[in-house]
């Protein structure tokens with residue numbers, strides 16, 4: 035079978051799915067162990083039998099709604115490649131707004147930072163990678179996720195500067211005695227209201243960990259604790275930055291303001307939605 039024919043088979047197999055063309059290109063490039071750019075010039079080449087088996091298996095998994103990132107076991111974030119598996123949320127492009135804004139605030143100078151709910155480690159590792167010399171203390175309550183995150187820190191050469199801690203929200207950082215010591219805290223907490231989980235697309239609902247999505251009855255549960263815990267961890271002039279879901283910027287700003295945060299600003303993502311909220315620590 036020619037590569038171009040494999041592409042056509044993919045289109046009919048994934049008919050009706052969002053991003054089918056992109057997913058097929060990614061699956062074919064993965065099966066052939068080449069880049070997407072190289073693939074485009076190879077349409078007339080024969081697909082070796084082993085690559086065809088791999089491609090068909092990947093296509094079947096994708097047809098069953100498994101996200102392509104889990105099939106490939108990788109996803110790019112902040113121009114870095116991250117290992118992912120079903121224990122971690124697939125890093126989203128919107129979350130790059132959180133990292134960019136945090137980097138702007140550190141002015142890329144070494145800083146002591148915290149992250150709640152690190153998952154694949156995408157945020158903590160990117161912060162350590164692009165803010166050379168900074169140290170990030172990152173938590174997650176899922177030990178499998180922390181194993182993935184540790185491998186990602188090693189992969190990008192920042193393992194000595196990212197400390198992963200297992201535990202509930204920011205409690206491990208408080209237990210480590212980091213009160214008043216952090217320059218910044220970031221979080222992309224679970225923020226989908228429990229009742230809305232069933233409305234998520236099947237590729238999210240059936241495949242991504244509920245632990246990474248479920249933000250409690252109103253979706254805002256984590257922000258309430260985060261505000262209090264971050265206020266205790268931040269030093270003078272410190273800041274807290276959080277990602278928020280659709281329609282949550284206002285309520286989250288109010289929650290953080292009631293925990294004493296000031297100078298609140300929200301930043302929009304490329305689609306124009308308010309995506310992150312930052313505030314300065316109570317004096």
Ligand SMILES: C[S@@+](CC[C@H](N)C(=O)[O-])C[C@H]1O[C@@H](n2cnc3c(N)ncnc32)[C@H](O)[C@@H]1O
Pocket residue numbers: 122123124125126129150151152153154155156157173174175176179201202203204222223224225245246247
């Ligand atoms: C939305 S995901 C964010 C993952 C990653 N930071 C990112 O932006 O791609 C939320 C993460 O919070 C973790 N989490 C959920 N409940 C938690 C808790 N009580 N304490 C610590 N982490 C928690 C989940 O395991 C998940 O990895």
